[in-house]
Amino acid sequence: VVMVNASIDTPKLSKLEWVIRPTSDYSFEELAEIFNATRIDYIVPMPMNGRRMEDYVTDYDVDLENSIVVLDSEKQFAGMGMIAFRDKRAWLTRLGVVPHFRQHKLGHKIMGELVKRAFARAANHVQLEVIVGNEPAKRLFIKHGFMINRELAILNRPPATVTTYDANYLVTPLEGDDLYGCLNSRQYSTPSWIDEAPSLIKSNAIAGFKAVHQDGSTGWVVFRKSRFQLSHFAVDLPPTHSYMMLIALFSTLHRTYPSLDAKLENFPADTPELGALRKLGYIEVFRRIEMHLDLI
Numbered sequence: 238v239v240m241v242n243a244s245i246d247t248p249k250l251s252k253l254e255w256v257i258r259p260t261s262d263y264s265f266e267e268l269a270e271i272f273n274a275t276r277i278d279y280i281v282p283m284p285m286n287g288r289r290m291e292d293y294v295t296d297y298d299v300d301l302e303n304s305i306v307v308l309d310s311e312k313q314f315a316g317m318g319m320i321a322f323r324d325k326r327a328w329l330t331r332l333g334v335v336p337h338f339r340q341h342k343l344g345h346k347i348m349g350e351l352v353k354r355a356f357a358r359a360a361n362h363v364q365l366e367v368i369v370g371n372e373p374a375k376r377l378f379i380k381h382g383f384m385i386n387r388e389l390a391i392l393n394r395p396p397a398t399v400t401t402y403d404a405n406y407l408v409t410p411l412e413g414d415d416l417y418g419c420l421n422s423r424q425y426s427t428p429s430w431i432d433e434a435p436s437l438i439k440s441n442a443i444a445g446f447k448a449v450h451q452d453g454s455t456g457w458v459v460f461r462k463s464r465f466q467l468s469h470f471a472v473d474l475p476p477t478h479s480y481m482m483l484i485a486l487f488s489t490l491h492r493t494y495p496s497l498d499a500k501l502e503n504f505p506a507d508t509p510e511l512g513a514l515r516k517l518g519y520i521e522v523f524r525r526i527e528m529h530l531d532l533i
């Protein structure tokens with residue numbers, strides 16, 4: 238008989254006295270190693286190394302003093318969970334329990350600790366994302382009172398010839414302060430944690446385009462540009478023009494950078510613009526569910 242989700246080599250209960258340490262006690266290399274150990278069987282492979290962990294902590298304002306690593310009484314790494322703060326909001330991320338230690342309430346313990354720390358920091362709202370299909374984690378979050386907000390799509394686009402074009406929009410590059418001006422005055426879209434202004438402005442390698450229609454309607458896209466990849470997209474489009482304006486903006490964008498891959502995370506899935514992205518060659522890789530918990 239094949240047992241699904243059965244714990245292999247279940248630790249003896251007497252060993253399960255958890256020791257909680259702040260993540261600030263560890264190097265980024267060690268944190269990446271612990272993270273990887275919790276994700277060896279994850280539905281979407283996302284291996285980390287020290288440098289990527291450091292970028293992640295910086296980009297998303299992870300609080301290393303309030304984020305935690307959990308060890309068992311024999312000092313073996315058992316799990317971790319991170320918390321980030323922006324104003325009165327908290328974001329939970331990188332939660333995981335090493336497979337060997339699962340289903341012994343450690344997930345509950347880590348969630349309880351992180352929510353407690355959000356309270357202690359006077360946050361009034363906690364948010365997180367969970368990949369569609371990750372039922373154990375989704376159930377854990379629902380048990381802790383989290384409610385579903387919306388679905389977000391993660392898409393990739395390999396370099397490809399752009400055939401779309403729309404002459405109804407004047408598309409021009411955004412430069413200097415205009416890039417930050419746009420990010421700081423989003424009008425139409427609700428960003429997820431990873432495409433909010435603070436996530437993007439950590440890097441000076443940002444670029445963008447603005448589209449203007451004859452009727453004066455204006456929209457924009459801002460993204461991060463590395464040697465090989467475009468990533469960290471923020472998009473803001475007036476609802477009456479959103480589909481065609483997205484086509485116009487992204488056609489110019491991909492004509493400008495024809496050899497770069499694009500990685501677009503957390504695009505709202507319940508929108509017609511997702512269809513526009515597909516038309517432009519974007520391929521959906523997976524989806525996340527955004528969840529939230531109000532603390533007051």
Ligand SMILES: CC(C)(COP(=O)(O)OP(=O)(O)OC[C@H]1O[C@@H](n2cnc3c(N)ncnc32)[C@H](O)[C@@H]1OP(=O)(O)O)[C@@H](O)C(=O)NCCC(=O)NCCS
Nearest residue numbers: 242332333334339340341342343344345367373374376377
């Ligand atoms: C999700 C995860 C952290 C849960 O850790 P855990 O220590 O096994 O969780 P617990 O034993 O505390 O169980 C917590 C709740 O999760 C749910 N759960 C845990 N394992 C489950 C499973 N195999 N199937 C369904 N629900 C499960 C249950 O609701 C459980 O509550 P209950 O025991 O009161 O019924 C763990 O499975 C894990 O690390 N998974 C891989 C990484 C991951 O998915 N991280 C979250 C990314 S958003």
